[in-house]
Amino acid sequence: xxxxxxxxxxxxxxxxxxxxxxxxxxxxxxxxxxxxxxxxxxxxxxxxxxxxxxxxxxxxxxxxxxxxxxxxxxxxxxxxxxxxxxxxxxxxxxxxxxxxxxxxxxxxxxxxxxxxxxxxxxxxxxxxxxxxxxxxxxxxxxxxxxxxxxxxxxxxxxxxxxxxxxxxxxxxxxxxxxxxxxxxxxxxxxxxxxxxxxxxxxxxxxxxxxxxxxxxxxxxxxxxxxxxxxxxxxxxxxxxxxxxxxxxxxxxxxxxxxxxxxxxxxxxxxxxxxxxxxxxxxxxxxxxxxxxxxxxxxxxxxxxxxxxxxxxxxxxxxxxxxxxxxxxxxxxxxxxxxxxxxxxxxxxxxxxxxxxxxxxxxxxxxxxxxxxxxxxxxxxx
Amino acid sequence: xxxxxxxxxxxxxxxxxxxxxxxxxxxxxxxxxxxxxxxxxxxxxxxxxxxxxxxxxxxxxxxxxxxxxxxxxxxxxxxxxxxxxxxxxxxxxxxxxxxxxxxxxxxxxxxxxxxxxxxxxxxxxxxxxxxxxxxxxxxxxxxxxxxxxxxxxxxx
Numbered sequence: 001x002x003x004x005x006x007x008x009x010x011x012x013x014x015x016x017x018x019x020x021x022x023x024x025x026x027x028x029x030x031x032x033x034x035x036x037x038x039x040x041x042x043x044x045x046x047x048x049x050x051x052x053x054x055x056x057x058x059x060x061x062x063x064x065x066x067x068x069x070x071x072x073x074x075x076x077x078x079x080x081x082x083x084x085x086x087x088x089x090x091x092x093x094x095x096x097x098x099x100x101x102x103x104x105x106x107x108x109x110x111x112x113x114x115x116x117x118x119x120x121x122x123x124x125x126x127x128x129x130x131x132x133x134x135x136x137x138x139x140x141x142x143x144x145x146x147x148x149x150x151x152x153x154x155x156x157x158x159x160x161x162x163x164x165x166x167x168x169x170x171x172x173x174x175x176x177x178x179x180x181x182x183x184x185x186x187x188x189x190x191x192x193x194x195x196x197x198x199x200x201x202x203x204x205x206x207x208x209x210x211x212x213x214x215x216x217x218x219x220x221x222x223x224x225x226x227x228x229x230x231x232x233x234x235x236x237x238x239x240x241x242x243x244x245x246x247x248x249x250x251x252x253x254x255x256x257x258x259x260x261x262x263x264x265x266x267x268x269x270x271x272x273x274x275x276x277x278x279x280x281x282x283x284x285x286x287x288x289x290x291x292x293x294x295x296x297x298x299x300x301x302x303x304x305x306x307x308x309x310x311x312x313x314x315x316x317x318x319x320x321x322x323x324x325x326x327x328x329x330x331x332x333x334x335x336x337x338x339x340x341x342x343x344x345x346x347x348x349x350x351x352x353x354x355x356x357x358x359x360x361x362x363x364x365x366x367x368x369x370x371x372x373x374x375x376x377x378x379x380x381x
Numbered sequence: 382x383x384x385x386x387x388x389x390x391x392x393x394x395x396x397x398x399x400x401x402x403x404x405x406x407x408x409x410x411x412x413x414x415x416x417x418x419x420x421x422x423x424x425x426x427x428x429x430x431x432x433x434x435x436x437x438x439x440x441x442x443x444x445x446x447x448x449x450x451x452x453x454x455x456x457x458x459x460x461x462x463x464x465x466x467x468x469x470x471x472x473x474x475x476x477x478x479x480x481x482x483x484x485x486x487x488x489x490x491x492x493x494x495x496x497x498x499x500x501x502x503x504x505x506x507x508x509x510x511x512x513x514x515x516x517x518x519x520x521x522x523x524x525x526x527x528x529x530x531x532x533x534x535x536x537x
Binding site: 056057059214215221223227228286352354355361 | 408410411414415418419421422447485488489491492495496499510511514515517518519522523525526528529532534535536
């Protein structure tokens with residue numbers, strides 16, 4: 001096995017596609033009228049006789065082109081969401097893989113019902129999936145406009161209502177029996193104990209190079225540190241990959257979570273990878289000196305409750321590794337992936353990607369802080 | 382210079398906010414979002430415009446500082462020595478005539494050094510590499526965070 005090339009097949013395909021797409025001409029945002037025509041073409045095959053109306057773009061989000069629409073069939077109206085890749089996304093993922101997992105998660109945790117997928121862009125200009133619309137919001141209506149759900153302030157009332165659900169659903173995802181689910185395309189990193197970490201590292205490291213990431217000393221040091229310190233994974237679980245406030249819908253009145261979203265980075269791996277992502281400072285809030293992950297839990301409280309409810313022990317050394325990897329991934333996403341898409345004019349919102357790129361300096365500082373911090377060693381025993 | 386850069390940017394921002402934005406229909410959500418972001422970008426650019434050359438020059442100076450510290454502090458085998466020489470060459474070429482490119486050339490040379498030290502750096506060299514990068518990148522990161530704070534993401 002070539003250790004530097006070792007990664008899940010889907011990620012190899014994504015990297016190859018991203019390289020190939022670099023030479024394509026500029027991409028522009030689709031018009032609602034064009035989306036209506038595409039949907040009509042798709043449903044002429046998928047649901048002959050059905051009609052499309054009320055196509056409107058979904059605001060917010062930094063990655064996919066999304067449209068609500070109404071499908072009318074036999075006098076009955078149903079609301080759907082079209083989720084389509086731009087030519088280059090800030091996070092390059094696979095629509096079919098997300099589709100398969102959404103179907104598998106039905107009835108286990110609240111997820112949108114995934115109904116159709118066009119994985120090879122036969123009907124749409126880019127790979128796309130269609131799912132039923134779920135009611136709910138990603139942030140309170142009083143939260144003001146923020147980009148991409150970063151650092152959403154929920155406040156004490158919603159925090160109290162949401163936190164147990166947030167934790168329980170994470171534990172449930174990690175308990176999901178992927179061995180019996182037979183998820184097509186989900187490979188198992190069990191060749192050796194480090195393979196789970198190596199698959200993540202290799203994919204993101206190569207993605208950095210594919211997108212011509214500009215070297216910076218702290219990032220160079222981090223590349224090497226991550227390569228040199230890969231932890232063993234004792235237990236492989238399904239990880240969501242982007243679990244945080246902003247990536248679930250909730251009913252604002254009751255505080256009930258109605259759907260967990262954005263499963264595109266899910267894979268079989270180490271649960272510490274999910275925990276570290278939840279604990280990222282950029283996705284949380286500060287109230288004075290108090291940090292709350294996803295505005296729901298203080299760091300130690302989150303770890304303690306996760307351990308209680310999952311029955312697992314969080315390995316502080318492994319968590320530290322994934323803390324570093326999370327900030328490193330965010331640096332790559334904002335400084336390399338988003339900027340490559342904007343430079344190539346291959347995205348529908350270049351101006352958002354260049355705006356978000358300003359966050360890369362926070363992740364660079366996170367890497368300095370994390371690699372300077374040895375406090376986790378005191379808890380390692 | 383008439384009109385100066387500030388006046389030109391101010392007129393663009395006003396046209397976008399007071400003429401174009403009110404004409405966008407409510408359902409044009411993507412256009413509205415991108416117009417708001419464009420105006421935000423331009424307002425920050427306008428506020429920072431005069432300071433950009435000095436900021437980029439300081440980035441180059443900081444790259445030279447970290448490069449020199451690594452050049453004198455890191456030791457090891459043949460690959461490490463070659464990478465150290467590469468940093469020296471990048472610093473020697475950094476005359477300030479093309480600050481972004483010269484800064485990147487030094488960072489690329491440091492990247493090569495990090496990889497070389499992993500192969501044949503000695504123990505003291507590895508420790509020194511880590512110490513220098515963490516210390517000097519801490520200083521650089523604080524400057525960068527202050528520079529990009531107007532984007533509103535940072536809790537500095």
